[in-house]
Amino acid sequence: MIDSLFDLSGKVALITGAARGIGLETARLLASAGARLVLIDRDEDALADACADLSGQGANVVPHALDISDMSALSACFDAVEARFSRLDILVNNAAVVQRRPAAELTPEVWRQAMAVNLDATFECCRLSQPLMIRAGGGAIVNVASIMALSGGGFYPIASYHASKGGMVNLTRALAMEWGRDGVRVNAIAPAWIKTDFNRAFLESPGVAEKLLPAMPLGRFATTLDAAAAALYLVSPASSMVTGHVLPVDGGYLAH
Numbered sequence: 001m002i003d004s005l006f007d008l009s010g011k012v013a014l015i016t017g018a019a020r021g022i023g024l025e026t027a028r029l030l031a032s033a034g035a036r037l038v039l040i041d042r043d044e045d046a047l048a049d050a051c052a053d054l055s056g057q058g059a060n061v062v063p064h065a066l067d068i069s070d071m072s073a074l075s076a077c078f079d080a081v082e083a084r085f086s087r088l089d090i091l092v093n094n095a096a097v098v099q100r101r102p103a104a105e106l107t108p109e110v111w112r113q114a115m116a117v118n119l120d121a122t123f124e125c126c127r128l129s130q131p132l133m134i135r136a137g138g139g140a141i142v143n144v145a146s147i148m149a150l151s152g153g154g155f156y157p158i159a160s161y162h163a164s165k166g167g168m169v170n171l172t173r174a175l176a177m178e179w180g181r182d183g184v185r186v187n188a189i190a191p192a193w194i195k196t197d198f199n200r201a202f203l204e205s206p207g208v209a210e211k212l213l214p215a216m217p218l219g220r221f222a223t224t225l226d227a228a229a230a231a232l233y234l235v236s237p238a239s240s241m242v243t244g245h246v247l248p249v250d251g252g253y254l255a256h
Contacts, residue, residue: 138183
């Protein structure tokens, strides 16, 4: 029974930002549960390395190197998924950009970059996935948000990230309400700080850990496996009655 709760055999899963970090760890877990993978990343070399690693472990992997803020390229990717598989069962919206700078220094161009990648592309991936998931008899979407989507933070300026991830959270709720009767579940995870290539240099800067860790009741940074395990739960049969939920993976940070 435990195996069946996390069995993804025959499912097709698309993951954005999949070449490293949370995206790659999620790909590993979903492949181990039996899913076929479609991986998107704009870093073609890193994506090739990730796919080679996963294929070497027996995973069925199809790479698509593209920038998800390029809507034409994104649409073409989903057309290719439809042509190859005629279905999509799982979507994990993980790709993101972060801009750590004071709000007064966020030019319209910089602001739009955050919205284009973190929010606009997330919506477009969801929109393009929905008909394929209905064709498959239902599906599961996980949006990788952040504790910054549910908190004002305050440790450093990051307003564009707050706004885009906050929008992702309410988009998650809205789509869950709209698509539930179609059998499409939409949830989000909200990880705390994780030492990935995305922010390792920042987290290892002098004084940063001493500032952030006291706010974490569990007293440690999250890991990519912590986040990926939460995503696996939300796309698996184990969470078949869960939709419109935002699951913090934060060591208790949001319990304050």
